[in-house]
Amino acid sequence: xxxxxxxxxxxxxxxxxxxxxxxxxxxxxxxxxxxxxxxxxxxxxxxxxxxxxxxxxxxxxxxxxxxxxxxxxxxxxxxxxxxxxxxxxxxxxxxxxxxxxxxxxxxxxxxxxxxxxxxxxxxxxxxxxxxxxxxxxxxxxxxxxxxxxxxxxxxxxxxxxxxxxxxxxxxxxxxxxxxxxxxxxxxxxxxxxxxxxxxxxxxxxxxxxxxxxxx
Numbered sequence: 551x552x553x554x555x556x557x558x559x560x561x562x563x564x565x566x567x568x569x570x571x572x573x574x575x576x577x578x579x580x581x582x583x584x585x586x587x588x589x590x591x592x593x594x595x596x597x598x599x600x601x602x603x604x605x606x607x608x609x610x611x612x613x614x615x616x617x618x619x620x621x622x623x624x625x626x627x628x629x630x631x632x633x634x635x636x637x638x639x640x641x642x643x644x645x646x647x648x649x650x651x652x653x654x655x656x657x658x659x660x661x662x663x664x665x666x667x668x669x670x671x672x673x674x675x676x677x678x679x680x681x682x683x684x685x686x687x688x689x690x691x692x693x694x695x696x697x698x699x700x701x702x703x704x705x706x707x708x709x710x711x712x713x714x715x716x717x718x719x720x721x722x723x724x725x726x727x728x729x730x731x732x733x734x735x736x737x738x739x740x741x742x743x744x745x746x747x748x749x750x751x752x753x754x755x756x757x758x759x760x761x762x763x764x765x
Contacts, residue, residue, distance in 0.1 A: 645723070653722015656687045660720055664697075675699060682720060692719035696761075704757045707745060709737035712764040738762075 630636040660682055664671040674681040678697035682688070695717050698706045710716065711734050716724035727733050736744050741758045745751075752758065 648718060648722045652719065654720070656685075656722075657717070657720035660685060660687070687719040689719050691715070692717055695720070698759075698761065703755075704759060705745070705750070705752055706759050706761060707737055707741045708761045708763055709734055710763040711735075711738060712762075715763040 627636070627638070627641070631638055660674070663685070664674050670681060670684075673684075674697045678695040679688070679692070681697075682692070682695060700706055710724075710728070714724045714729040716728065733744065738760055741760050742752065745758070
């Protein structure tokens with residue numbers, strides 16, 4: 551008796567086994583227009599099992615799948631939970647903390663203090679990590695932070711061309727657009743155009759400085 555299957559990741563094609571754990575094999579396969587990585591029983595036809603379990607929904611299987619990164623994350627999380635290495639509740643609590651209680655509220659408090667306190671502003675521009683730590687904000691992805699100031703003649707734009715380096719302790723988790731390949735490429739190539747799309751229309755004589763957060 552085959553239990554109901556969970557589609558846990560998305561990747562490539564050809565039904566090639568990727569990893570095994572007990573009686574479970576994680577493999578990749580293709581069904582019509584959908585590339586699927588699904589969890590099944592060793593030695594079974596994963597594609598047929600998947601289609602049988604979908605029932606009436608199989609005609610629209612491709613519309614049921616989350617994005618590729620989301621499915622990869624789900625695959626990794628599923629394996630770690632099954633091995634007893636992580637607690638799902640702890641992950642949910644961490645995500646909630648960074649999305650709801652930290653970002654970008656902490657960053658707004660830092661900026662507000664710099665507006666009101668010239669001495670703090672000077673410390674922030676000289677040693678951002680130290681000045682931000684004065685307010686109790688530090689931790690993962692905040693080990694080395696730099697503050698830069700926009701002026702009437704200079705506007706700064708930050709991008710991570712390598713991945714998605716971001717100051718989590720003050721801004722929370724990086725938004726999807728910041729991590730997207732399009733932003734990472736265009737921010738360097740056409741910073742003025744990118745800023746305009748965000749509603750920031752600068753005079754042509756304003757100098758735009760692009761900072762790569764991986765440097």
